[in-house]
Amino acid sequence: MAKDDLPQPKRRNKTLSVADALSGALDPVLRKRGFAGRDIITHWRLIAPKPFDDTTLPDKLTWPRSERSAEGATLYLRCAPGQALFAQHEAPAIAAAVNRYFGYILINDVRLSAEPFTPSSGRRVQKPYQPSQSELAKVGKATEKVEDDDLREALHALGLALSRRSSQKAK
Incomplete structure (x- = not known):
């Protein structure tokens, strides 16, 4: 076989963000946790009502085994220390906010996860600035x-x- 007969490799001369490059790697992990997509995790700060956007994180979704519809999942939330009772009390409001975001009844019940809460690492406490x-x-x-x-x-x-x-x- 001559050198000219070999197929040329396909080049990808475009830049990708890290999120785009890793998106395919995260999907199987999210599916194991019950999430069909990344929306509920990536947009949690927009979805959750205040103060739960800062004090809770979605952990997993479980679907009822007897039902074949896509409605009525149970959302398990990781909760910040000291916020569990408040989050459990406001579970209907959290479920309503998630359902409002998606436009249909996705969540029937909200429960607390036993997994520890790890707040986002993107936040930094800013020191007060004293100009010279x-x-x-x-x-x-x-x-x-x-x-x-x-x-x-x-x-x-x-x-x-x-x-x-x-x-x-x-x-």
Whole structure:
């Protein structure tokens, strides 16, 4: 067989985000937990009512064995310490929020999971920023000629925020 007879490999000259590259790898794991898709997990902060968007995470869905319909699953939630009783009391509101998001009755019951709650790692506690005297003077000088008090205060706050960003980038 000559070199020219070999099929050329298909090239994928496009960039992919990490989420797109890993999406196929997560689907079998999610199916084992009862989830048909990633929507309920990825959009939980939009779906869940306050404060449950921060204090709970969906763990798994279980479907009744006798029924063949897609309605009426039980949603198991991981719950933050000290929030379990409140989440159990508000289970109908959580189920209603999930059903409202999907547009049909997906969840009949909400129960608590025995799995430990692990809050999202994306949140960081920000330390209060104390601008230096030179930054305060620089921003004050730039905004001193603005006559409107509210606009001057807003521009002053914006200037301090921008100086904080530039000082963090320099580090």
